[in-house]
Amino acid sequence: TVQLEMKALWEEFNQLGTEMISWLRVGATDEVPWAAVRAPSPPHSVPRYAFHSSAWLVAGKADPTTPGRVHFHPDSPAKGAQWMRQIVSFDKLKLTNNLLDDNGHIILSSMHRYQPRLHVVFVDPRKDSERYAQENFKSFIFTETQFTAVTAYQNHRITQLKIASNPFAKGFRESDPDSWPISPRPLLSVPTWSRSSLRPCVLKGSTE
């Protein structure tokens, strides 16, 4: 079945002799084939870090870890051809340091170091799929994506690189609008962080 959203407003326009495009809720049932998931580091205990004299050092050990949440890409489940059609952006993934977070954000501890991981999971149609759970996914790790979670930048050079490379921080650039101090120009002609809701090194608390 299909329902028309904002039916009353549609009719109000229609009475005057016009119209536009609608929101619909369409229905059917079926199985799921593929899912893309992104997770933070495994829920092991991890050391605490501190920034001193321009360097990050281990400042403690084995702090209790935060809840091990994962982020499901909003397009999942979808089949392989769908994922291939365009770049898969995780710009809806958000971080928080609020242990009681209620928005499904990934919970991290400030001043701790993390390694993002990507899992591509095969949604097994078999009834006893749990038995094969070990072979039904493939993981990817890019070590250059490691990061330390903070509530405010510790390293001023990170701040400067962020300002230089993120279009949303253009208001803090000092030089000519057509030249950047650090990153070469071509990097910014591609959408970089413009679609990211994350502040790379900065945790945001819940708004509640």
Add this chain to the structure above:
Amino acid sequence: TVQLEMKALWEEFNQLGTEMISWLRVGATDEVPWAAVRAPSPPHSVPRYAFHSSAWLVAGKADPTTPGRVHFHPDSPAKGAQWMRQIVSFDKLKLTNNLLDDNGHIILSSMHRYQPRLHVVFVDPRKDSERYAQENFKSFIFTETQFTAVTAYQNHRITQLKIASNPFAKGFRESDPDSWPISPRPLLSVPTWSRSSLRPCVLKGSTE
């Protein structure tokens, strides 16, 4: 396989001791199950309209029609459960009166009347699926969504209703910001046109 987007920038950040979230292109192959499609009126010849003394009248007949394009919802193909998860918005659908349009927009003729149609198409896995093409879709029509394509509003009351009901036109409202002249308040607490790229009665030419 998986590739990391913006690898150079990642490494530049990483050298300073930090990181963030990435864009990825993930690969796999599979079949397609369901698709949602939206189309304008059928490519028959249609009459021309004119607005005179507050009414639309037929002002000609059987103009040659425009190319009969259809708009595939960007989430398609997807299975039923996926479509059910949230309202299916066609806010990426755009109209144009440019017969040479190269952006895949729906081509319409100004001063002509149209009936939007929604088709839910079953992607048949059988090899001889063309034989069953007649039974592999279901169409939906909401007559209250009919509209006349124009390049500028003809009916001033349409303009006023648009201003009153579309949050993006809030700058043209005259009364208190907390009261609207025509539509009752509750209508606007829901996202209405805020996600639509269409000017309900106005065609946009290509930017080329």
Add this chain to the structure above:
DNA sequence: TTCTTGTCACCTAGGTGTTAATAT
């Protein structure tokens, strides 16, 4: 002292009708 939170001005990105200029 060190870390965290909330507010702010400044951006990107793009959806509105208005208006003046142009085309038909």
Add this chain to the structure above:
DNA sequence: ATATTAACACCTAGGTGACAAGAA
């Protein structure tokens, strides 16, 4: 005359770091 285009101010929506105030 009428229809179309392009530039504009004004919005929504939300991603930035700066900064001041607060918390641990």
